[in-house]
Amino acid sequence: MWNEQGFLQISIAATLVVAALGVVFGILSGSFSIAFDGIYSLADAAMTGLALWVSSLIVKSVQIDALSGRIRNRFTMGFWHLEPIVLMLNGCLLMTVASYALINAAMNILNGGHQLHFGVAIDYSAAMVLVCAVMAMMGIRLNRSLKSDFISLDIKAWIMSGGIALALLIAFLIGLAVQQTPSAWIANYVDPVVLALVCLVMIPLPIGTVWKALTEILLIAPSDLKDHVDHVASETVHRLGFSSYRAYVARVGRATQIELYFIVPGGLPPKTVEEWDMLRDEIGAAIGDESANRWLTIAFTADAEWAE
Template sequence: MNAYLEQRALKISTAMTLLVASLGVAFGLLSGSRSILFDGVFSTIDAAMSLLALFVSRLVMKESSQRFQLGYWHFEPMVAALNGSILLLLCFYAFLNAISGLMEGGRELAFDVAIGYAVIVCAACYGMFFFERRLNRRARSEFVRIDTQGWLMAALITSALLVAFIAALLMQDTALAAWTPYVDSALLAVLTLCFMPVPIGIVRRAMGEIMMIAPPALDAEVHASMVPVMRRDGLLEYSSHVAKSGRVHTIEIHLLTTPEFARDAGVARLDEIREEIASRLSIPGEQRWFTLSFTAERRWL
């Protein structure tokens, strides 16, 4: 993973998110649109979380300390879980607000101002999506990947807002004009329902890492790597444990050997096996915590 590119992407994304958030709040108040105001508040919280992600991204690059002897990797899923939880609560509150608006008969809004907002934000969101997607091909960052998905979601939903606002503007001088007050609240309800899968997915993945649920792909890869190793004479069986926390993958393997194993070759034979296993793992060395132990007693497995 390229830390410099990750930092650069997050800084640019945070600046653009703050700009979009400011536009959302300003245009939401000017047009009287709750859906645009929600979009602005959502972006404001997202910007705050991006700043926190940027801080954690810098923190995890530091060396371990006396207090955090295993490093700072575990902060990444904690920040992701916090981010997703706050956004999910915001979506739920906004959805209830939308239903309340529909029950109260909706509200009039300035569609021309709303259309202007949607055009500007669409351009910004699509631009950031393509920029970050291209950059993350080299950065290979989980933070940037999540951020890229967020920009795509924002772009698609703002596009839907643009189409809806244009349609509502055209309805004003027709027999359907009586329905235009409901457009904003209906859009807000749809907007929140479309946004909800994003924070739900973020929370689900983050909680899986916080609870140290073994990633199936990594577990399968470790077992596949051990197949040729276990053909060596003197190796009887093994146990393995894997977990993922942020960008670090923890891999522990305990090998049961005969009492005479590697008696002549010594530590060199053990390091040879360690190198053989490591060479078959796809996780880069800087993103894994790999521990291999040998024992002749089954109780240590």
């Protein structure tokens, strides 16, 4: 069974092959839509490579001596913040490429379309449907256990590429079928029209990923996480007779960041450091999700200003 980085490496290799074939077959068939598919795949490969690098940094950051001392000293808060940045950049790039292709398709339609070698185009499209379907199924099966945002975005990219290839295949078959009929003029418009339709479908698809990444970059508190932490903190305040608490939460990529400050009234019986640590352990266990990707800070103070 592959891990996240192993699948992304396979995905990059497959995407580079698809990109090269797309450009070559686009030139041979005279199809702008096939060439676009190749360029789109090339952009996706670049973004997947960046995702692989970030994933490697995040994994190494929680391993002792996996990173050099200089890097660790420069990034003392870890590398989790890079994950939503890469996801947002990826989504924005894919939408930009699709928007540019849509403009070109519209200009081509207004100029009367162009002739196409349908045989070569059909062979390419059929092969791409198969490749994309295999890669998407492999990613879906692996991500059932890993729950990786990077793999999830990569799966979407393969599904989108497969959808493009399938739309091209259907359109090219229609174009081939009408060539020897009175409606042969339609064949000149097949390539730009299908490219425009594909772009209109593709452009909105990454919006959800971009929005999620933006909320993480802006450190917007997820409502489910905030409600859970508030519930645990409120019970702790009530049970131990504290004055109040302050909770600060965020989800950044695969990391969960939680800071809890409990306001302790003056005059309570003193506790040893070990007793405070035991209380932190209890609160941490109640919050749950203890892993290398949880950043939890719990502090106790009698001065509320320290918690603001």
